[in-house]
Amino acid sequence: MALIVQKYGGSSVADAERIFRVARRITDTYQAGNDVCVVLSAQGDTTDDLIAKAEEINPNASRREMDMLLSCGEQISIALMAMAIEKLGFPVVSLCGWQVGMTTDSNHSAARIKRVDCDRVREELDKKRIVLIAGFQGVNRHGDVTTLGRGGSDTTAVAMAVALQADLCQIYTDVDGVYTCDPRLVPEARKLSEITYSEMLELASLGAQVLHNRSVELAKSYNVPLEVLSSFTGNPGTIVKEVVNKVEKTYITGVAQDKKIARVALTGIADEPGMAYRVFGLLAKNKINVDMILQSYGRGESKDIVFTLAEKDVPACTKLLEENKQSLGYENLDVSTDVSKVSIVGAGMLGNAGVAAKMFEALYQAHINIRMISTSEIKISVLIDKDESERAVKAIHSRFFQ
Amino acid sequence: MALIVQKYGGSSVADAERIFRVARRITDTYQAGNDVCVVLSAQGDTTDDLIAKAEEINPNASRREMDMLLSCGEQISIALMAMAIEKLGFPVVSLCGWQVGMTTDSNHSAARIKRVDCDRVREELDKKRIVLIAGFQGVNRHGDVTTLGRGGSDTTAVAMAVALQADLCQIYTDVDGVYTCDPRLVPEARKLSEITYSEMLELASLGAQVLHNRSVELAKSYNVPLEVLSSFTGNPGTIVKEVVNKVEKTYITGVAQDKKIARVALTGIADEPGMAYRVFGLLAKNKINVDMILQSYGRGESKDIVFTLAEKDVPACTKLLEENKQSLGYENLDVSTDVSKVSIVGAGMLGNAGVAAKMFEALYQAHINIRMISTSEIKISVLIDKDESERAVKAIHSRFFQ
Numbered sequence: 132m133a134l135i136v137q138k139y140g141g142s143s144v145a146d147a148e149r150i151f152r153v154a155r156r157i158t159d160t161y162q163a164g165n166d167v168c169v170v171l172s173a174q175g176d177t178t179d180d181l182i183a184k185a186e187e188i189n190p191n192a193s194r195r196e197m198d199m200l201l202s203c204g205e206q207i208s209i210a211l212m213a214m215a216i217e218k219l220g221f222p223v224v225s226l227c228g229w230q231v232g233m234t235t236d237s238n239h240s241a242a243r244i245k246r247v248d249c250d251r252v253r254e255e256l257d258k259k260r261i262v263l264i265a266g267f268q269g270v271n272r273h274g275d276v277t278t279l280g281r282g283g284s285d286t287t288a289v290a291m292a293v294a295l296q297a298d299l300c301q302i303y304t305d306v307d308g309v310y311t312c313d314p315r316l317v318p319e320a321r322k323l324s325e326i327t328y329s330e331m332l333e334l335a336s337l338g339a340q341v342l343h344n345r346s347v348e349l350a351k352s353y354n355v356p357l358e359v360l361s362s363f364t365g366n367p368g369t370i371v372k373e374v375v376n377k378v379e380k381t382y383i384t385g386v387a388q389d390k391k392i393a394r395v396a397l398t399g400i401a402d403e404p405g406m407a408y409r410v411f412g413l414l415a416k417n418k419i420n421v422d423m424i425l426q427s428y429g430r431g432e433s434k435d436i437v438f439t440l441a442e443k444d445v446p447a448c449t450k451l452l453e454e455n456k457q458s459l460g461y462e463n464l465d466v467s468t469d470v471s472k473v474s475i476v477g478a479g480m481l482g483n484a485g486v487a488a489k490m491f492e493a494l495y496q497a498h499i500n501i502r503m504i505s506t507s508e509i510k511i512s513v514l515i516d517k518d519e520s521e522r523a524v525k526a527i528h529s530r531f532f533q
Numbered sequence: 534m535a536l537i538v539q540k541y542g543g544s545s546v547a548d549a550e551r552i553f554r555v556a557r558r559i560t561d562t563y564q565a566g567n568d569v570c571v572v573l574s575a576q577g578d579t580t581d582d583l584i585a586k587a588e589e590i591n592p593n594a595s596r597r598e599m600d601m602l603l604s605c606g607e608q609i610s611i612a613l614m615a616m617a618i619e620k621l622g623f624p625v626v627s628l629c630g631w632q633v634g635m636t637t638d639s640n641h642s643a644a645r646i647k648r649v650d651c652d653r654v655r656e657e658l659d660k661k662r663i664v665l666i667a668g669f670q671g672v673n674r675h676g677d678v679t680t681l682g683r684g685g686s687d688t689t690a691v692a693m694a695v696a697l698q699a700d701l702c703q704i705y706t707d708v709d710g711v712y713t714c715d716p717r718l719v720p721e722a723r724k725l726s727e728i729t730y731s732e733m734l735e736l737a738s739l740g741a742q743v744l745h746n747r748s749v750e751l752a753k754s755y756n757v758p759l760e761v762l763s764s765f766t767g768n769p770g771t772i773v774k775e776v777v778n779k780v781e782k783t784y785i786t787g788v789a790q791d792k793k794i795a796r797v798a799l800t801g802i803a804d805e806p807g808m809a810y811r812v813f814g815l816l817a818k819n820k821i822n823v824d825m826i827l828q829s830y831g832r833g834e835s836k837d838i839v840f841t842l843a844e845k846d847v848p849a850c851t852k853l854l855e856e857n858k859q860s861l862g863y864e865n866l867d868v869s870t871d872v873s874k875v876s877i878v879g880a881g882m883l884g885n886a887g888v889a890a891k892m893f894e895a896l897y898q899a900h901i902n903i904r905m906i907s908t909s910e911i912k913i914s915v916l917i918d919k920d921e922s923e924r925a926v927k928a929i930h931s932r933f934f935q
Binding site: 181184185187188192193195199203206207209213214215217218227229275276 | 549552553583586587589590591593594595597598599601602604605608609611612613615616617619620626627629631632653676677678
């Protein structure tokens with residue numbers, strides 16, 4: 132007997148038929164003798180409907196009230212799932228974020244979990260009930276409803292798994308595991324049976340979009356094994372854990388692309404100490420995350436700073452930089468959303484200098500121009516033109532995996 | 534400056550346009566220098582959609598999970614209204630039942646309020662914020678979401694008014710006050726400027742449906758003045774309070790009908806002590822409320838017990854009585870939903886014997902047969918055939934008010 136936390140996304144609970152399919156998967160796990168705690172996302176259309184209602188009334192609604200509104204989506208999901216499980220004849224109870232002590236900070240719409248007081252959940256599991264928990268939502272110390280931001284239900288699931296010291300945290304999604312590349316783009320992509328937290332983190336943050344990277348970080352910190360699998364097929368998925376038996380023959384785990392990014396260039400910045408701090412300190416203070424950073428060598432009196440960030444942050448970032456043009460002292464601000472980031476990830480590339488060269492060679496042979504390069508111990512990313520993104524992914528994947 | 538609690542029903546917040554109309558009414562009250570605390574119901578279609586989703590999955594869902602589901606409706610309303618008020622530029626905060634300490638018993642779907650810890654509301658009012666509260670919902674001592682049952686938002690509003698010691702509790706609805714009769718049925722019906730709690734209670738329980746009677750009971754207990762008025766016109770409504778200046782010339786306040794009732798007859802019951810207790814004790818234990826009760830004189834060995842109850846309780850009541858036929862020892866069970874209750878209400882009828890005679894005379898002249906009669910100090914009700922109900926109301930109203 133094990134304690135298993137499962138998480139099902141919005142598409143898995145989209146209608147009554149899918150809800151029952153998931154309900155049976157949950158009750159099968161329960162009948163096998165496990166304690167089962169399930170985290171659910173909102174039904175996709177529910178969230179869309181709520182957002183549409185809010186937009187109609189006030190497109191600039193406060194984030195506090197948006198959280199109040201959107202958290203209903205998950206509450207509806209858990210109540211409906213509980214009804215389905217009741218119908219199948221199993222004991223079940225649904226609980227919201229505030230009921231399971233999912234305490235967060237007060238950063239509405241992007242709150243971070245501070246503490247989980249899971250007494251209530253334990254109590255219910257002790258009564259042999261299946262426990263359903265509303266994902267994505269929490270409560271701050273003032274008793275206000277918060278939400279964790281995009282993909283937050285994954286984080287809820289891992290946080291519950293950590294708090295309950297669960298044996299396994301299964302993330303059910305609409306793909307049946309982690310692939311070497313997006314299978315819709317590259318049909319030859321292979322499913323990985325195992326992957327390390329670090330590799331998964333890089334893939335998640337690179338736009339592979341299988342798991343929310345905060346959830347992987349959390350799982351890594353507490354060493355909770357994750358499994359990514361499909362709620363439709365029931366096949367074994369991909370296990371994410373600390374150390375992986377490398378039976379793969381290649382050095383890299385996967386190829387990913389992220390097209391929802393933008394490149395910002397500040398040119399003509401004074402070539403003096405502290406300029407990078409001033410730019411990125413300002414952005415950090417305003418909660419704008421940057422990704423790749425490139426600073427040119429100083430050319431005498433001035434230098435350039437180029438960085439990438441999520442496309443959605445462009446308006447806020449542009450406004451901020453324009454408002455502070457004087458104090459930052461740059462000459463020109465140039466923003467382009469016509470870029471894509473393509474990356475390869477793999478713990479196996481560590482200390483293997485040939486990997487980068489192989490990637491650049493694949494791009495060269497496909498006549499794709501590289502705009503920026505960024506590397507970490509287990510990742511190499513390049514910035515290229517957006518319309519060449521798919522071609523780049525295919526070229527790199529076939530170079531490494533064929 | 535006063536502290537005013539307002540309540541708006543589902544039709545007042547049905548769409549963006551109506552939400553803004555209500556938002557302006559709220560901010561007008563606030564700008565006039567008042568502290569304003571507003572209780573909202575769910576948008577009508579939201580509740581219908583949620584019920585439809587539940588029905589599709591499990592028509593016999595537990596009441597706990599139904600409460601979890603349906604309470605989202607009010608949460609959506611308060612969040613959207615908060616966004617509208619933000620748009621108008623006023624400080625506002627929305628709060629759910631559990632956030633305002635609306636503590637109830639655990640009788641899911643028909644919970645009763647036990648306590649209101651309104652510290653949070655006071656704190657927000659002190660910050661000069663407009664406070665929006667989700668009606669209809671509460672939380673029990675286990676931390677589970679409960680709902681107060683039909684019309685529960687009125688009760689929420691009065692409970693908040695009591696807890697906050699509000700100067701006035703305004704119930705905005707789709708009618709602009711309390712009338713001597715349903716104006717849709719009798720165009721000559723007059724709007725009352727004032728009515729006593731007791732009269733309002735009788736009218737509410739008799740199917741006039743203007744206010745939930747639990748809310749009136751609560752207002753009466755704590756002597757909180759209520760005002761019933763229209764969210765559309767803004768005209769002065771009807772004040773409900775303890776003592777009313779009787780400037781009306783008639784003895785009665787209003788005429789009401791209730792067609793959603795049924796008559797149950799148990800015939801051939803042993804004429805011995807304790808039979809009524811056994812029948813009604815059994816029903817009470819199963820939370821089935823009965824209304825009018827008529828017991829025939831014992832005819833030698835047996836007697837009949839006839840009573841009325843809400844139409845919706847017929848299946849449960851019939852099942853219960855059939856299961857206990859042996860122990861109750863009756864001969865026949867006869868149930869009819871083809872009945873209507875027509876009543877006149879008025880503190881003025883107390884000690885005026887002619888009122889009943891005048892009502893019966895009106896029915897006689899209209900050739901309407903009376904099946905049962907029930908009286909209280911301020912009310913006379915008769916049970917008649919359902920298809921004669923409207924005719925009876927008109928005949929009685931014109932006899933008293935013309």
